Structures are given as structure tokens and as C-alpha cells.
Amino acid sequence: MRKATVTISLLALWSAFGFFMVTRGHEDVPPAPETGTANTSGDESSDAGVADAGAIDAADDPANTGAADAPPSLGRPLRVAAAGWDLLTPGLLANEGPAPTDEGEFGGAGQQVHLRAVGSVDELERLMARGGADERGADIAIVSLPTFAAHFEQLQALQPEVFFVSGWSRGRHAIYAAANDPVTDDAPVFVGENGTPQMFLTAIVAEAVGVDLSDTRLSAADDSRRARGRRLHAVNRSATVADDIRPILTTADATRAIPYVAFAQHGLLSEHGPVIARFIAGWLKGVETLKRDVPGAARTVATMPTSPDAVTLVRRLGQIEFSDLRDNTARFGLTGRDPVTLEQLFTDTWRVWRALGVLTTPRPEMPVDTSPVTQLVLQNPPRDRDDGAAPSFTGEPILSFDIAERSPEIDDLVARLGWLAGAFPSAGIRVSHRRRRPRNAIDATSLISRTVTRYGFSARRFEEATHRSSGITISVIGAE
Numbered sequence: 001m002r003k004a005t006v007t008i009s010l011l012a013l014w015s016a017f018g019f020f021m022v023t024r025g026h027e028d029v030p031p032a033p034e035t036g037t038a039n040t041s042g043d044e045s046s047d048a049g050v051a052d053a054g055a056i057d058a059a060d061d062p063a064n065t066g067a068a069d070a071p072p073s074l075g076r077p078l079r080v081a082a083a084g085w086d087l088l089t090p091g092l093l094a095n096e097g098p099a100p101t102d103e104g105e106f107g108g109a110g111q112q113v114h115l116r117a118v119g120s121v122d123e124l125e126r127l128m129a130r131g132g133a134d135e136r137g138a139d140i141a142i143v144s145l146p147t148f149a150a151h152f153e154q155l156q157a158l159q160p161e162v163f164f165v166s167g168w169s170r171g172r173h174a175i176y177a178a179a180n181d182p183v184t185d186d187a188p189v190f191v192g193e194n195g196t197p198q199m200f201l202t203a204i205v206a207e208a209v210g211v212d213l214s215d216t217r218l219s220a221a222d223d224s225r226r227a228r229g230r231r232l233h234a235v236n237r238s239a240t241v242a243d244d245i246r247p248i249l250t251t252a253d254a255t256r257a258i259p260y261v262a263f264a265q266h267g268l269l270s271e272h273g274p275v276i277a278r279f280i281a282g283w284l285k286g287v288e289t290l291k292r293d294v295p296g297a298a299r300t301v302a303t304m305p306t307s308p309d310a311v312t313l314v315r316r317l318g319q320i321e322f323s324d325l326r327d328n329t330a331r332f333g334l335t336g337r338d339p340v341t342l343e344q345l346f347t348d349t350w351r352v353w354r355a356l357g358v359l360t361t362p363r364p365e366m367p368v369d370t371s372p373v374t375q376l377v378l379q380n381p382p383r384d385r386d387d388g389a390a391p392s393f394t395g396e397p398i399l400s401f402d403i404a405e406r407s408p409e410i411d412d413l414v415a416r417l418g419w420l421a422g423a424f425p426s427a428g429i430r431v432s433h434r435r436r437r438p439r440n441a442i443d444a445t446s447l448i449s450r451t452v453t454r455y456g457f458s459a460r461r462f463e464e465a466t467h468r469s470s471g472i473t474i475s476v477i478g479a480e
Contacts, residue, residue: 080279
């Protein structure tokens with residue numbers, strides 16, 4: 001009898017091991033969990049559409065043999081909203097439309113989902129205030145992180161928490177200037193709408209090269225010609241851009257500067273974590289479908305009621321890089337080394353918005369819930385970070401700025417260099433110093449070495465060089 005028991009136990013262990021090895025192979029799109037206890041953004045599309053969903057009866061699925069085997073459910077539809085059809089596209093593909101279906105990734109898993117595109121962030125606020133139990137409300141909203149932070153004081157009573165990074169701005173937001181004026185440490189005039197993702201990009205890049213944000217001035221776009229001083233225009237490229245200014249930097253270069261995030265109320269996340277994890281798993285399937293055929297995805301979404309035309313959607317989808325599970329693992333700090341995390345980005349955003357007068361209160365703790373992503377990561381650990389091909393150092397710098405040789409803030413410099421390497425993942429970072437330096441002066445070799453060690457970057461992302469001027473020069477060399 002004892003021998004038979006041991007044999008059965010070993011067979012069970014080998015079966016479990018085999019299941020683990022099979023599921024581990026699917027890295028970026030995990031299986032759905034089976035058990036579990038104003039428009040001030042300027043980045044989201046202005047076209048709006050509303051979709052109401054019908055219910056999915058999970059009991060109709062013959063695979064459900066009893067209540068104990070049924071997947072976790074809210075007992076009502078999960079309502080998701082975003083200011084733009086482009087931001088909703090992975091969910092629309094996974095759901096096979098704005099309304100639920102038994103054949104979609106959500107419906108096939110017993111997940112009832114409503115997807116709704118609205119015309120402004122103010123409308124998103126109203127939907128979130130009503131809540132998903134109201135047919136006119138929402139459980140989940142998707143916006144850019146700068147937009148989320150800019151509206152946080154209004155949303156704070158709802159206890160909103162970010163639980164997923166849906167994607168990144170890739171070329172939509174930009175810094176423009178006349179005659180290709182470079183971004184330098186001179187105090188500029190920021191031209192554009194405050195509190196928007198493009199204004200955040202303008203400010204954070206200017207700050208990175210040494211601009212003191214307290215010395216800057218703001219000007220509305222229509223008043224910019226009367227503003228004295230060098231002007232940096234914060235531009236949303238999905239809108240019409242003036243002919244007399246040219247781009248000097250965009251999120252096509254800084255592809256990890258402006259994330260789009262999904263947030264929900266704390267109560268929903270704490271009480272229904274498995275439902276949210278199931279939603280993320282289905283969404284990631286939609287991301288896979290989108291990446292296989294972007295024009296085809298745009299044509300599919302364009303057939304849905306009140307959606308934009310396919311040409312408009314293709315253009316807007318080309319300005320977003322949708323995230324996978326590996327990217328979320330890094331952004332939530334689960335890898336422990338990446339310099340571009342949600343916490344750091346939220347801290348940076350809050351500091352910028354306070355300096356520019358968007359926010360007045362001290363920064364709260366990062367309102368984030370890592371549980372849904374962690375649940376999926378434990379089921380399906382993603383692959384390690386791939387730094388890609390070695391960058392080219394032959395082009396002109398996107399950014400270039402000087403720091404003092406004897407700066408005592410070496411840790412701050414390492415963090416600054418890490419942020420640049422993380423926010424500009426395809427760029428090369430050149431660090432130049434004098435061939436003959438004073439004793440105890442910071443040198444390029446030690447600065448690069450510390451950055452590589454701290455954040456785990458490949459050393460080929462950096463280039464050491466010498467120059468004749470004093471101080472250290474840091475240059476970001478864009479991909480050609």
C-alpha cells in the first residue's frame with residue numbers, strides 16, 4: 001500500500017512539472033487565472049463612441065460543471081472606458097467588438113466586458129465617479145500617466161490605483177522650436193496647454209539638461225508670439241501643427257517617457273483581483289492580434305459604430321506602442337533594476353506639475369496595485385530584458401548638456417544617466433570628459449560603470465569620449 005501511495009505521488013509531481021514547463025513557454029501573454037480569492041490631457045482622441053454590452057451567461061458553457069469550477073466574476077459586466085478608440089483597440093479586438101461575445105477572449109473565458117470610447121478626460125472622471133455598477137459609469141479608465149497625475153486631486157476621493165501599463169506614446173507628443181533650436185539649460189518659455197502629456201515631456205526633458213523649472217514661464221499657444229525669450233512648444237502631433245516650428249524631440253525618441261495606464265478604484269482591485277487579472281490576460285491577447293496586423297486591426301475597429309475611419313486609426317495606432325507582460329514587470333519594479341518605473345515616473349510627474357502650478361498638494365504615495373500583474377507573472381515568468389541591437393554613435397545628439405567635474409552628487413548623476421538610458425531605449429549615451437582632469441573629478445569611466453552596475457544595462461549602450469572643455473558632457477545620440 002505504501003509503495004502504491006509513493007508511486008501515485010511521484011506521478012502527480014511529474015504531471016505538475018510537465019504542466020509548468022508547457023505553460024512557461026508562453027511568456028508574454030499568460031493564460032487567464034483560474035482561481036483566486038479635463039480634457040486636459042491633449043493626448044487622447046476627441047472622437048467619441050459609446051457601446052453597451054449584453055451579459056454572458058457562463059452557465060451556458062458546457063465546460064462549467066459547477067459553481068466551484070466557474071471563473072471569478074463580478075456578477076455584472078466590467079466596464080472599461082478610454083478617451084479614444086485607439087487606446088481601446090487591443091480590448092476591442094480581444095472582445096470582438098465593444099459588446100461582449102461568447103467567442104472573444106473575454107467572452108470565451110466567461111468575462112463580461114463593456115468597452116466605451118469617450119470624448120474627454122472630464123467625461124472619464126464622470127464615468128469613474130458613477131462606478132461600473134451604473135450602466136453610465138466605468139470600473140476602469142485608460143489615460144496617460146501625466147493626465148492621471150494632473151487629475152489626481154479631483155479623483156483622490158475615489159481611491160484610484162494604477163494596475164496596468166497599457167502602452168507608451170511613440171511619436172504623438174513632441175517638443176517643437178523655431179529653426180531647430182536645441183534644448184539647452186537657458187530658462188525657456190513653455191508654449192502650450194499646461195497639464196498635458198506634451199507639456200510634461202517638454203518640462204522633464206528641459207529639466208534633464210539643467211533647466212530650473214521655477215525659472216520657466218508658460219504661454220498659451222495663441223499668445224506665444226508675444227512671449228519674450230526662447231520658446232519650446234509642447235505639441236500633440238495628432239492635431240494640426242504650425243508651419244513655422246519644427247520638431248526637435250518626440251516620444252519616437254523618448255519611447256519610455258509617457259506611459260498609458262489603466263486605473264480602477266481600490267475597492268474593486270482589492271475585492272476582485274482575479275477578475276482584473278483575467279481582464280489583463282485577455283487584453284494581452286488583443287495586443288498580440290494587433291501587432292500581427294495593425295492595418296487589419298484598424299479596418300476591423302473602423303467597422304464598429306461611431307468609430308473613426310481606418311486611415312485615422314492607422315495613423316493614431318502608429319503613435320502608440322502597446323505593452324506586454326514583460327514591460328509591465330519592469331514598470332511595476334518587479335525586476336528591481338529598471339530606472340523607468342511607474343513609481344519614478346509618478347514622482348517625476350508630480351514634481352513637474354507642482355513646479356508648473358498644475359498641482360498644489362504634496363505628492364502622495366504612488367497609487368498602485370501590483371497584485372494583478374504579479375499574479376500573471378507568477379503563472380508565466382516573462383523573459384529577461386533584451387537591450388536590442390547596439391546603438392549607433394554616428395548621428396547628431398538629440399540632447400546634450402554639461403555637468404561640473406566636481407559635482408558631489410554622484411548617485412544623482414547615475415540616476416540621471418539611468419533615466420536617460422531608460423527613457424531613450426534605442427539611443428546611445430555618450431559621456432565625455434577631459435583627458436587630463438583634476439584629482440577627485442568625476443570621470444566618464446566610473447559614471448558609466450556605476451550606471452551599468454546599478455541598472456543592468458548593456459555596456460554597449462554607452463560610449464566614453466574625451467574633449468577639451470572642462471566638465472562632463474552627456475549626449476543622447478538618436479537612432480539613425
